[in-house]
Every structure is written in structure tokens, then in C-alpha cells.
Amino acid sequence: MFKFNVTSDACVKCGKCIPVCTIHKVNRDEVTSPRGFLDLLGAYQRGELELDKNAKNIFESCFLCTNCVDVCPNDLPVDMLIEQARNDIRKKFGLAWYKKLAFFLLRNRNIMDVLARFGYMFQTCGFKMVEKQSSMYLRNFPIIKMDRLFPSLAKKTFLNSHPDVIYNGGKGKVGIFIGCLANYMYTDIGKSLLEILKVLEIDAYLIKQQKCCGAPQYFTGDFDSVDYLAKFNIEYIEGFVNELDAIIIPEATCSAMIKADYVHFFHDQPEWQARAKAIAPHIFMATEYLEKKTNLAEILASKSRRSETITYHDPCHARKMQGVWKEPRNLLSKNYAMIEMSDPNRCCGFGGVTMQTGNYRFAKAAGLPKAAMIKETGAEYVSAECSACRMQLSDAMHGQKVDVVFKNPIELIAKALREG
Amino acid sequence: MEIKYINYFKNLLGSENVYDDKAHLIAYCYDATRTRYEPDAVLFPRDESDVSEILKYCNEHRIIITPRGAGSGFTGGALPANGGIILAFEKHMNKILEIDMENLVAVVQPGVINMHLQRTVEAQGLFYPPDPASEEYSTLGGNVSENAGGMRAAKYGITKDYVMALRAVLPNGEIIRAGKRTIKDVAGYNIAGIIIASEGTLACITEITLKLIAKPKMSQTAMGIFPSVEEAMNAVYKTMAAGVTPVAMEFLDNLSINAVEQKFNKGLPKDAGAILITDVDGNTQDELTQQLDIIEHAFLENGCSGFKRAGSVEESKNLWFARRNASQSITIYGSKKLNEDITVPRSKLPALLKAIGEVSKKYNVTVPCFGHTGDGNVHTNVMVDGSDPKQLEIGHVAIEEIFKATVALGGTLSGEHGIGLSKAPFMHLAFSEGEMELFRSIKKAFDPNNILNPAKMGL
Ligand SMILES: Cc1cc2nc3c(=O)[nH]c(=O)nc-3n(C[C@H](O)[C@H](O)[C@H](O)COP(=O)(O)OP(=O)(O)OC[C@H]3O[C@@H](n4cnc5c(N)ncnc54)[C@H](O)[C@@H]3O)c2cc1C
Ligand code: SF4
Ligand code: SF4
Numbered sequence: 026m027f028k029f030n031v032t033s034d035a036c037v038k039c040g041k042c043i044p045v046c047t048i049h050k051v052n053r054d055e056v057t058s059p060r061g062f063l064d065l066l067g068a069y070q071r072g073e074l075e076l077d078k079n080a081k082n083i084f085e086s087c088f089l090c091t092n093c094v095d096v097c098p099n100d101l102p103v104d105m106l107i108e109q110a111r112n113d114i115r116k117k118f119g120l121a122w123y124k125k126l127a128f129f130l131l132r133n134r135n136i137m138d139v140l141a142r143f144g145y146m147f148q149t150c151g152f153k154m155v156e157k158q159s160s161m162y163l164r165n166f167p168i169i170k171m172d173r174l175f176p177s178l179a180k181k182t183f184l185n186s187h188p189d190v191i192y193n194g195g196k197g198k199v200g201i202f203i204g205c206l207a208n209y210m211y212t213d214i215g216k217s218l219l220e221i222l223k224v225l226e227i228d229a230y231l232i233k234q235q236k237c238c239g240a241p242q243y244f245t246g247d248f249d250s251v252d253y254l255a256k257f258n259i260e261y262i263e264g265f266v267n268e269l270d271a272i273i274i275p276e277a278t279c280s281a282m283i284k285a286d287y288v289h290f291f292h293d294q295p296e297w298q299a300r301a302k303a304i305a306p307h308i309f310m311a312t313e314y315l316e317k318k319t320n321l322a323e324i325l326a327s328k329s330r331r332s333e334t335i336t337y338h339d340p341c342h343a344r345k346m347q348g349v350w351k352e353p354r355n356l357l358s359k360n361y362a363m364i365e366m367s368d369p370n371r372c373c374g375f376g377g378v379t380m381q382t383g384n385y386r387f388a389k390a391a392g393l394p395k396a397a398m399i400k401e402t403g404a405e406y407v408s409a410e411c412s413a414c415r416m417q418l419s420d421a422m423h424g425q426k427v428d429v430v431f432k433n434p435i436e437l438i439a440k441a442l443r444e445g
Numbered sequence: 446m447e448i449k450y451i452n453y454f455k456n457l458l459g460s461e462n463v464y465d466d467k468a469h470l471i472a473y474c475y476d477a478t479r480t481r482y483e484p485d486a487v488l489f490p491r492d493e494s495d496v497s498e499i500l501k502y503c504n505e506h507r508i509i510i511t512p513r514g515a516g517s518g519f520t521g522g523a524l525p526a527n528g529g530i531i532l533a534f535e536k537h538m539n540k541i542l543e544i545d546m547e548n549l550v551a552v553v554q555p556g557v558i559n560m561h562l563q564r565t566v567e568a569q570g571l572f573y574p575p576d577p578a579s580e581e582y583s584t585l586g587g588n589v590s591e592n593a594g595g596m597r598a599a600k601y602g603i604t605k606d607y608v609m610a611l612r613a614v615l616p617n618g619e620i621i622r623a624g625k626r627t628i629k630d631v632a633g634y635n636i637a638g639i640i641i642a643s644e645g646t647l648a649c650i651t652e653i654t655l656k657l658i659a660k661p662k663m664s665q666t667a668m669g670i671f672p673s674v675e676e677a678m679n680a681v682y683k684t685m686a687a688g689v690t691p692v693a694m695e696f697l698d699n700l701s702i703n704a705v706e707q708k709f710n711k712g713l714p715k716d717a718g719a720i721l722i723t724d725v726d727g728n729t730q731d732e733l734t735q736q737l738d739i740i741e742h743a744f745l746e747n748g749c750s751g752f753k754r755a756g757s758v759e760e761s762k763n764l765w766f767a768r769r770n771a772s773q774s775i776t777i778y779g780s781k782k783l784n785e786d787i788t789v790p791r792s793k794l795p796a797l798l799k800a801i802g803e804v805s806k807k808y809n810v811t812v813p814c815f816g817h818t819g820d821g822n823v824h825t826n827v828m829v830d831g832s833d834p835k836q837l838e839i840g841h842v843a844i845e846e847i848f849k850a851t852v853a854l855g856g857t858l859s860g861e862h863g864i865g866l867s868k869a870p871f872m873h874l875a876f877s878e879g880e881m882e883l884f885r886s887i888k889k890a891f892d893p894n895n896i897l898n899p900a901k902m903g904l
Contacts, residue, residue: 038477040517040582044558053536053556054472054489055516061472068471079466098773 026293027109032101033067036060042093042103047372048086051390057086059093059103066106076110076117084110085379086387089244090341090372105289111246111379120247124378128242128250183208183215184233191219194226199314200262200269201229202283204276205237206412207433214275214412217439218311224442225319230269234261240282243290244377255287259300266307271318275311275435277349277411281342284308310343312410312434316352325359325438328445334362335437336404336429338395338418339370340411353410353434360441361406366398373409375417392421400427408434446485446530450508454488457498462489462536473531476516476523477579478867484511484525489536493612493620493651499532500649501618503896510616511898512645514556514587517579519784520865522591522644526900532649534586541565542652549657550609550626555586555650559593562655572660574601577861578772586650591863592642596693596724599819601658603861605641612652613640616892626654639887644863645898647891664692664726665733666761667754669744673718674698675795676748680721681818682792683743689736692724693819695768698798700813704774705767713767714751721818722768771815772824778811781831783840784824785868787847789856791821800850801825808843810836822860848874869903 042059043049055061065083068074087107094103120128183203199222207214222229239254262272262283274280287301315321335357344350350370354363374391375381381388395418399407407418407429415431422429446465454463465486474483490496503510509529516523525531539556544566551573553562559580563573576595577583583593589611594603610624624637640647671677674696681694697705697720706713714720721744725736741752755761775782789797798814805812816823827843829836848858848871858868858875872881881903888895888904 038475038479038516040477040515040579043515044560044582053539054469055533055535056468056472058472064475065468065471074467074471080468083468098770 027102027106029066029070029106029110032106033063033070035099036063036101037099038064039098041096041098045092045096047088047090047092047374047376047391048387051374051387052086056083059097059101062087062103062107063101066110069110076113081114081118082384084114086384088372088374088376088380088387088391090376091345092341092372095345102289108243108246109248111244112248113246115246115248120245121382124245124247124382127378128245128247132236132250132254178209179212181212183212184231184235186212187215187219187231189231189233191222191229191231193223193228195228196225197227197270197319198268199227199229200232200265200272202232202235202238202272202274202279202308204274204279204412206416207276211412211415211433214433214435217433217436218273218275220439221315221321221435221442224324225315225321227270227319230265232262232265232272236261238279238282240278240286241378243282243286245379248290251290255290255301256297258283259287259297259304262304262307263300266304269307271309271314272307273309273311273314275410275433277310277340277343277347277409278413280308280310281346285346310347310349310352310410312353312356312438313347313349315438316356321438322356322359325356325441328360328441331360331441331444332362333406334364334402334404335406335408336364336366336399336402337369337434338366338373338399338407338409338414340409340414341372343410344370349410353408356438357408357434361437364402364404366402368398371395371398373414373417374421375413381416388417389421389424392417393425396421396425396427399429400425404429406430406432406437408432408437410434446508450506451486453502454486454499457502458488458491458495462491463487473513473516473533474525476513476518476521478519478521478524478865480521480524480866482524482526483528484531485528487531487533489533491537493614496532496614496649496651497618497620499530500614500616500897503530504616504618504894507894507896509896509899510649512586512590512649514584514590515558515579515582517583518587518591518865519786519862520591520859520867522863522865522898522901523587524866526866529896534584538651539584544569544571544657545626546571548626549659551655551657553585553653553655555584555589555653557585559583559585559588566657567660570660571657573607573655573657575604575607578769585653585655589641589650589653590643590645591861594817594820594822594861596695596817598817598822599694600690600692600726605638607656608637608641608653609656610654611637611640611650613648613650615648616894616897620651621648624654642863644865644901646888646901646904647897649897661726662728663730663733664724665737665755666722666724666764667737667740667752668723668764669721669741669749669753670714670717670751671719671721671744672748672750674798677719677721678795678818680744680747680749683747684740685791687739687743689725689739691736691740691819692726693817694721694723695816696721696818697767697771697815698813700778700811701771701775701815702767704777704813705770707777708774709766709770711763711766717750720767722764768815771813775813775826775828778813778826779828779830779836781829781837781840783827783829783844785827785844785847786816786822786824786859786861787851787856788820788822788860789851789854791818793854793856794818794821794823797823797851797854797856800854801847804843804846804850807846808839810840810843812843812847817860820860821856845871845874864902866901869901872903 049058239251242250291298469487470483511525513523534556538554543552577593811828829840
């Protein structure tokens with residue numbers, strides 16, 4: 026456990042982190058700024074601030090975008106402290122019933138699989154489908170406001186639609202960690218990734234026993250679940266990691282969680298931290314691996330240029346946490362015209378489960394400028410290798426009537442290969 | 446704070462703009478000095494008329510008010526030393542109201558971040574030069590109130606050189622206009638001039654009209670390495686006398702160079718006595734080259750052992766790296782830095798640095814220095830172990846002695862950061878009792894009940 030006051034005391038109060046802070050941009054108040062969070066956490070540790078409803082709301086307003094960590098001259102881990110504070114909050118207030126339910130399901134994939142199937146059949150009663158986006162918006166649902174866009178469940182999950190191993194010619198062997206959103210909802214991502222690997226003649230190993238990476242639970246402070254899921258996944262991955270060239274993940278958040286946050290999370294369990302560190306070098310974001318370690322760029326260059334235009338959004342968990350931002354652009358630009366939006370590195374405002382429910386007004390406010398800058402480009406597609414960004418951006422664009430379609434870069438690349 | 450006051454403010458501003466919960470009192474109890482004083486309430490005015498109503502009410506009920514921008518101040522100006530209300534401009538009053546391309550003027554609310562204005566006007570080919578190192582986060586209201594300066598001061602001046610007019614609210618609630626959107630204005634007292642640098646003790650600024658200039662099309666960076674500070678300073682004088690005014694001309698002393706090197710390993714010359722980093726600007730490459738030729742000549746004539754011109758934006762950033770990271774690097778010499786931004790006439794810089802060296806020896810404290818040679822503004826940092834009260838005490842004695850030396854050389858206590866709380870005890874070193882009395886009378890004329898940011902500036 027971190028001692029909040031140690032980090033709080035190390036903050037020199039320079040204020041550098043404040044103008045880049047996603048929540049401060051939409052609520053310009055020192056209590057919702059990185060400098061404020063740290064100071065309040067110090068006060069909490071010293072017993073000067075009670076963890077009451079008000080403090081809970083404050084600590085739940087952080088988007089965990091890590092913009093602050095990026096600019097802080099002392100590299101203070103604001104996001105990790107907030108995560109820990111949320112653990113205290115959870116212990117004191119418990120989890121809301123719907124989060125409890127969701128996290129229970131994510132721990133237990135086989136139940137989730139069955140429910141997903143039911144969900145698919147029932148969702149049409151409450152939700153209206155929007156064809157193009159593979160999303161839907163709500164007619165009526167208790168915890169969430171009306172007229173928001175949600176991803177729709179797939180008929181059959183990605184992992185349950187394919188065999189364990191798909192042999193493509195043996196030029197390489199990669200494991201696919203698909204992530205929950207792409208497994209249950211945006212199943213085209215996995216399908217597209219398989220198409221790409223087929224062209225590259227690289228064998229695909231679907232890591233079928235994978236459990237949720239634990240990111241939603243981490244951001245909400247449900248540390249018991251994180252502990253369970255992280256240990257499960259590490260142990261599971263250790264079992265085959267040396268037989269594969271790499272494990273690739275077409276999702277920024279899952280990838281950052283497994284590659285970086287497991288190491289952070291186990292900072293006081295050295296044995297597990299060492300094990301997390303050992304698997305980290307084998308984990309790649311999908312575009313990162315495909316661009317650096319395969320000849321995909323070359324193959325794409327041999328395909329025809331297309332007329333569609335793309336603008337690329339940088340997920341916080343890709344660019345800031347893993348330094349991945351050139352790779353997807355490099356691949357996409359082989360066939361598509363790229364138009365940069367004015368601030369691709371600005372957080373989309375997804376912020377996690379709590380932000381999307383209890384603090385939705387903040388998420389909505391943070392999404393507005395993003396939707397506007399996407400619209401301004403006039404591009405036909407907006408792309409980001411992250412399904413959380415996809416949920417948030419699709420919702421923000423829906424709210425603002427911005428008619429741009431979101432696609433994961435993997436989907437767009439597969440399309441370019443497929444259509445020649 | 447009495448509940449009836451809180452209720453009044455809630456009625457006036459709406460409850461979402463009035464806070465007296467513990468979290469707000471804690472979050473608004475500090476600024477960049479890290480000193481702590483809790484307020485009794487935090488208010489977020491939405492516009493000038495809110496500010497006026499709040500001040501009027503507080504004046505009638507003798508409630509103390511401290512205006513606050515971004516809380517990046519280095520002397521505690523925004524700290525509620527006597528409790529009362531924090532009037533925070535950051536939340537609502539942060540809009541750029543107008544950019545007048547014909548008169549080259551910008552009109553802004555006080556909560557606009559300096560860099561936001563710079564970027565907005567640069568997109569239109571214009572230029573707002575004052576660039577305090579806190580430009581990314583400090584507000585223009587705070588900049589005006591502290592008369593902030595930056596790296597470009599040598600050529601382009603400081604905040605006061607760009608303030609054309611202000612709107613402000615007096616402690617009795619009255620709204621005043623000071624200054625005009627004209628280049629010439631000689632009617633009446635220069636009230637804007639008095640409000641600038643008044644650290645929120647006279648009036649609350651609600652609107653600022655700033656002068657803009659055309660943006661020079663290009664700039665170029667160069668760096669020179671010197672065996673001693675004296676030689677570096679001679680090079681500076683020669684440069685200026687030769688008719689070149691660089692945009693910036695910054696120095697690092699040996700201790701600062703070594704701190705950056707130890708922390709970042711950038712290949713800086715560890716045994717150099719000083720390095721100078723300079724920027725020139727203009728509209729053609731010829732113009733830049735011409736200026737840099739003169740500078741190079743002046744440098745080499747004065748013992749410069751290595752001169753480097755940046756060939757790209759990347760290289761320029763690299764040359765500036767040492768200066769930009771000096772402040773955080775010197776913490777290797779002690780956990781607490783007592784930093785001051787004393788200023789002397791340019792010609793007295795070597796004498797000042799010598800005096801600082803003597804103080805450092807006498808009290809056995811490390812005092813790395815860096816700063817703006819162009820305008821004689823030196824960041825002196827007395828480094829001590831913050832957890833040792835004895836060292837802190839010695840540090841403060843050393844500071845007082847440095848102040849004395851500064852004043853003796855015809856200098857001033859603060860070139861940029863203001864007086865606030867931190868430097869209030871030293872005002873008597875720089876001003877006579879008669880002068881202090883004049884300050885007090887001015888304060889009284891604006892604020893007879895002493896409700897606006899009292900206890901600041903040693904008044
Ligand atoms: C890392 C760092 C680097 C810095 N570098 C520089 C530098 O290079 N040059 C420099 O000059 N300063 C520098 N500073 C100091 C500081 O940033 C400046 O003094 C800045 O102008 C303060 O602006 P602020 O918005 O943070 O104001 P605050 O700190 O919030 O307030 C400063 C003072 O202004 C008053 N005030 C604020 N708004 C109003 C208003 N609307 N009406 C009336 N009074 C008001 C407050 O009461 C207070 O007295 C630096 C600070 C930091 C932390
Ligand atoms: S993680 Fe993002 S939202 Fe949270 S404090 Fe840091 S910058 Fe702000
Ligand atoms: S940038 Fe870092 S040191 Fe500066 S105020 Fe923010 S958290 Fe504190």
C-alpha cells in the first residue's frame with residue numbers, strides 16, 4: 026500500500042499538472058485537479074479529511090488518464106494513488122449493485138458467456154439498434170440516463186466462435202488476448218485480426234481461458250478482484266508464453282493493464298511483481314506488433330490507395346502508458362488518407378465504470394470537445410485501438426449528431442487487405 | 446463561516462458556486478509556496494457583477510477576501526493568511542472576450558491561462574510576449590497582479606508593458622475602468638499602473654485589455670560555454686553594446702550545470718563556470734544569422750570555449766533543456782530550496798554572484814544560481830535539509846544577507862515573484878518608513894476597511 030502522505034508531501038505544488046488534467050478541464054476547481062487530489066489524500070491519511078460522500082465523489086471524478094503523471098517533474102503516480110483511494114472507498118461504501126454484478130460476471134467468464142447469449146436476445150426489448158455503429162441507445166434503464174449510445178452484445182462471443190488454434194502456415198506464432206469488450210461486443214475486431222494473421226501466414230493461438238484483465242476493477246478500487254484476476258492471468262500466460270513469439274492485444278486498456286499496471290499493482294508483493302515484469306516484454310498492442318515485427322506495412326503498401334479518410338485518436342493507455350502512436354498511423358496511412366484532429370492526445374473522457382454511471386455528466390462534458398474536433402476534420406472514420414474510447418466517442422458523437430463512424434485500426438487494416 | 450453569510454452567497458451565486466466543505470477548504474489552503482492557511486469558504490464568481498455584489502457584502506460585514514488565480518504564486522499572495530473567503534476566478538471567468546486585429550489588442554477575463562492566450566493569438570499571426578515559466582498554468586489575472594516576467598523580458602519587457610486597460614472592482618463593490626485602448630493616454634492618475642503588481646490588495650481585476658504585437662516569423666537558439674561567470678557577463682554586455690537585443694539570454698552557474706548533468710546526463714560541460722543560452726528572432730534567416738554572428742564574436746572575445754547554434758527545433762529544445770530543468774534538478778543539493786528572484790542592474794551581476802558566493806561559504810550552504818542575465822534577474826536558491834529546523838534557520842539568515850547585498854548594489858527584492866507573505870519581513874530593507882507609509886495610504890484609499898488580501902506586502 027502507498028502511504029498517501031509521502032506522495033502528497035513530495036508534490037511541490039508547482040501546478041504544472043493542472044491545465045492538462047481531463048477533469049479539471051471540465052470542472053475548473055482545485056478539488057478536482059491532480060494537485061488537489063494529492064493534497065486531499067495527504068489530509069485523509071493525516072486524519073484531517075474524512076472519507077465521506079463528498080470526498081468519495083471527488084476521488085471518483087478522476088479519469089485516470091495519466092496526463093498529470095506525464096508532465097509532473099517528480100513523476101508522482103497520481104493515478105495509482107487514486108486507484109488505492111477508491112479501494113478504501115469501496116471498503117467503506119461497498120460497490121453499487123450493478124458494478125458488483127458486472128465484476129462478478131467478468132470474473133466468471135462461462136456465466137458471462139451464457140448471459141451474453143441471453144442478453145443478445147433480450148437487448149432488443151430495451152435498446153434500439155443503430156446499424157452502422159454496432160451500438161444501441163437506451164429506451165429505459167434505471168441507473169443510466171436516456172438517449173446514450175451503448176455497444177450491443179454479439180450473438181456469439183469471439184472466443185466461442187473460433188477454434189483454439191488457427192494454423193495459417195507457421196511463419197510465426199502469436200497468442201491473442203482479445204479483451205472483454207471485443208469478445209462480447211465488438212467481435213469484428215477479433216475477426217479482422219484473424220484475417221490479417223492469415224494473410225501474414227502467422228498462426229493464431231486464441232488464449233481461451235483468459236479472464237478480464239482487471240482494469241475496470243482496478244479503476245474502481247475493487248482490489249480483491251484485481252488481485253484474483255491478475256494472478257490468474259499471469260499464471261495462465263506463464264504456461265505458454267515461451268512457446269509463442271508474442272501475445273498481442275488489440276485493446277489499449279487491457280494491454281496497458283497487463284504490461285504496466287500489473288507491475289504497479291503488485292508493488293508490495295515482490296514475487297508477483299517479478300512475475301508480472303517477466304511476462305511484460307512479451308505483451309504487445311496489436312498494431313505495435315504488426316508494424317514492428319511483421320511485413321504487414323509492406324503488404325499494405327502493395328494494395329491500392331483508398332478514397333476514405335481517417336482521423337486517429339490516441340488512447341491514453343496506448344500513447345501515454347505504452348508509447349504506441351506512430352505504429353497504427355504508419356499502417357493505416359498505407360491505404361487511407363489520414364487527417365490529424367487538432368488534439369489527438371486529448372483524453373476522450375471515458376474514465377471507467379464509475380465515470381460512466383455516477384459521474385456521467387463529467388464524461389459527457391469531456392466528450393464534447395473531442396466530438397467537435399473529430400467533426401472538424403471531415404474524416405469518414407475515426408479510429409483508435411481501444412474499445413473504451415470507442416464507447417465514449419461513439420456516445421459523444423451520437424449526442425452531438427456527428428456522423429463519423431468509429432473503427433478499430435485492425436478492422437480498417439483488414440478491410441484494406443480484403444478489398445485489395 | 447457563519448451560516449447566514451453562506452446562505453447569502455448561495456442565494457447570490459447558486460449553491461454550486463459556494464463551498465465550505467472540508468475538502469474545498471483544504472484544496473484552497475496552499476499555493477506554490479506550500480505554506481498552508483485554510484479559508485472559511487470558497488466562492489466562484491460567474492461575472493463582474495457577482496464580484497461586485499460579493500465585495501460590497503463583504504465590505505459591509507467586514508469579511509476578508511483573497512482573490513486567487515491558479516495558485517502558482519511563489520510568495521503566498523493567494524493564501525488566506527487571515528481566513529475569510531477565497532474568490533477563485535479559474536472556474537467561470539476564464540474567457541478570451543475579444544481579439545481586435547486592427548488595434549492589436551486582446552480583451553480577456555482574469556482567469557484565462559497565459560498560454561491559452563499565447564496560442565490563440567499566435568494562430569492569427571500575433572504575439573503576446575510575457576512568458577513566465579509558469580505560462581502553461583498561471584492566469585493572466587495572477588500575472589498582472591504579480592507583474593510577471595519571463596525569459597523574453599530582455600527584448601520584449603514584462604506584463605506591465607502589455608497592460609493597456611483594466612476593469613476592476615473596488616472593495617466597496619464599485620466597478621472602475623483604468624486605462625484605455627489607446628497607445629497614448631495622459632488623462633488622470635495612472636490607476637492601472639498602481640493596480641498592476643498590487644497582489645490583489647487594492648481591487649479585484651475583472652477584465653484585462655492587453656497589447657499584442659506581430660509575431661516574428663522565426664527564431665534561433667545558441668549556447669556558449671564559459672570558464673567563469675564574469676567572462677560570461679562581459680560577453681552579455683558586449684552583445685548588448687553591439688546593438689543586438691536577444692529575446693532571451695539565460696545563464697546557469699557551475700552548481701546548476703552539475704545538478705542538471707547529474708540528474709539527466711545530457712553531456713553538459715561539468716567544469717564550466719557558466720553557460721549562456723540565448724534566443725534571437727526576426728523575419729528572415731539572414732536577420733538571425735547576422736545577430737548570431739555578432740553574439741558569437743562577442744562570446745569568443747570573452748573566453749567562450751564552445752559556441753553552438755541550433756539547426757532545428759529539436760536542437761533548440763535540447764539547448765534549452767538545461768535551463769528549463771535547472772529549477773527541479775538543484776533539489777539534489779537539499780530537500781528544501783529557499784528560492785528568491787532578486788534583481789540588480791545588469792552590470793552588477795558579477796558582484797552580486799560574488800557576494801552570494803561569500804554568503805554561501807560563511808554559512809556553509811549550497812547556493813546554485815541561474816536566471817536572466819539580460820535583465821539582471823537571478824534565481825538564487827539556498828538549499829537546505831527541510832526536515833532540520835536549524836538548517837532552515839541558517840538558510841533564512843543567509844537569505845537576509847543576500848537581500849542586503851542586493852539592495853546595496855542598487856537592486857530589488859523581487860524581479861518577478863512579488864512580495865506576498867514570504868518577502869514581507871524584508872520590505873524594510875528596500876523601502877524607507879516614509880515610502881512604506883505612502884504604500885499604506887494608497888492601500889487605505891482603495892480599501893479603508895482592510896478586507897482585501899490584508900497582511901500582504903508588509904503593509
Ligand atoms: C514553476 C513555477 C515557475 C514560475 N516562474 C515564474 C516566472 O518565470 N516569472 C514570474 O514572474 N513568475 C513565475 N512564477 C510565479 C507565478 O506563476 C506568477 O506569480 C503568476 O503570475 C501567478 O499567477 P496565478 O494565476 O497562479 O496567481 P495566484 O498565485 O493565484 O495569485 C497571485 C496573486 O494575484 C492575486 N490575484 C489573482 N487573480 C487576481 C484578480 N483577478 N484580481 C486581483 N488579484 C488577483 C492574488 O491575490 C495573489 O496575490 C512561477 C511559479 C511556478 C510555480
Ligand atoms: S489521471 Fe487524468 S483526470 Fe486524473 S488527476 Fe490525472 S490528469 Fe486529472
Ligand atoms: S505536477 Fe507534480 S509536483 Fe507539480 S503540482 Fe502536480 S503533482 Fe505536484
